[in-house]
Amino acid sequence: xxxxxxxxxxxxxxxxxxxxxxxxxxxxxxxxxxxxxxxxxxxxxxxxxxxxxxxxxxxxxxxxxxxxxxxxxxxxxxxxxxxxxxxxxxxxxxxxxxxxxxxxxxxxxxxxxxxxxxxxxxxxxxxxxxxxxxxxxxxxxxxxxxxxxxxxxxxxxxxxxxxxxxxxxxxxxxxxxxxxxxxxxxxxxxxxxxxxxxxxxxxxxxxxxxxxx
Numbered sequence: 001x002x003x004x005x006x007x008x009x010x011x012x013x014x015x016x017x018x019x020x021x022x023x024x025x026x027x028x029x030x031x032x033x034x035x036x037x038x039x040x041x042x043x044x045x046x047x048x049x050x051x052x053x054x055x056x057x058x059x060x061x062x063x064x065x066x067x068x069x070x071x072x073x074x075x076x077x078x079x080x081x082x083x084x085x086x087x088x089x090x091x092x093x094x095x096x097x098x099x100x101x102x103x104x105x106x107x108x109x110x111x112x113x114x115x116x117x118x119x120x121x122x123x124x125x126x127x128x129x130x131x132x133x134x135x136x137x138x139x140x141x142x143x144x145x146x147x148x149x150x151x152x153x154x155x156x157x158x159x160x161x162x163x164x165x166x167x168x169x170x171x172x173x174x175x176x177x178x179x180x181x182x183x184x185x186x187x188x189x190x191x192x193x194x195x196x197x198x199x200x201x202x203x204x205x206x207x208x209x210x211x212x213x
Contacts, residue, residue, distance in 0.1 A: 009060070010043065010044060012040045012043070014036050014037065014039075014040045014064070015036075016033065016036075016064060016065025016069055016071055016076075017029060017032070017033065017065065017069075017071070018069055018070070019069065019070040020070060020071065021070065022129075022130070024070075024071060024072060024075065025072075025075070025126075025127075025128050025129060025130075027126060030075075030079070030125050030126060033065070033076075033079050034079050034082065034083060034122075034125070037064070037079050037080055037083035038083040038086060038087060040059070040083070041059050041083045041084050041086070041087040041089050042087055043087075057089060057090060058084075058089055058090040058091070058092050059080070059083075059084045059089050059090070059091055059092065060092040060094070061080060061091075061092075061093060061094070062093070062094040062095070062096055063076055063077065063095065063096070063098060063101065064076055064080060066098075072100075072128075072130055072134060073095075073098050073100045073101055074100055074101065074133065074134035074135050075125070075128060075134045077093060077101065077104065078121070078124070078125055078134070078138075079125065080093065081093075081121070081201060081204055082118060082121050082122060082125070082201065084204070085118050085121075085201035085202060086118055090202060090204070090205065091204035091205070092204065092205045092207060093204050093205065093206050093207065094206075094207050095206060103135050104206050105206065107135050107138065107139070108203060108204060108206070110138075110139060110142055111138075111142070111201070112200065112201075112203055113153055113154075114142045114145070114146060114151045114153055115151050115152045115153045115154050115200070116142070116151055116200065116201075117200055117201075118200070118201050120151065121201055124138055124141060124142070127141075
């Protein structure tokens with residue numbers, strides 16, 4: 001139980017913009033929805049009481065504000081991912097078979113492999129259009145930033161040495177090279193105060209619907 005002696009998960013209701021159309025891609029509306037999702041991820045203040053309890057460690061959700069409400073599921077996923085990362089929660093996302101989210105595993109891998117931090121992901125929320133697709137624009141932007149040296153992918157872990165082989169560099173005392181933290185001058189992103197906003201976002205769990213009737 002938590003500090004209020006409640007058991008089980010907590011349900012959070014948050015109202016999205018209804019039928020936002022093209023305006024959902026405007027900076028003011030992006031920030032509005034991001035802050036709303038961030039507050040939802042903060043949870044009940046009771047969870048942070050000094051004598052309190054186990055804080056729920058995940059946000060479980062689907063494509064919030066989509067369907068009949070008209071939200072773009074690709075943009076909404078990125079908003080929810082960043083809000084969960086900024087508050088230190090895992091995102092467990094249920095796409096429910098939405099074809100617009102079929103590329104989720106690829107997009108998640110692209111962001112994680114790019115070396116993007118939460119602040120970088122915040123910047124990547126802007127400039128999208130439904131016609132060209134949020135994920136298509138995100139992919140092209142990340143590839144361009146990597147080519148320009150603004151995003152630096154972290155080095156991949158070397159394969160383990162065969163038994164009896166020579167010691168690898170780490171064993172020989174050579175420190176692994178850290179990817180530089182590159183920030184464009186004058187473009188530091190405003191970020192919430194909680195969570196590891198300077199680090200990379202953690203990988204969300206994408207739960208596919210069961211095929212069992």
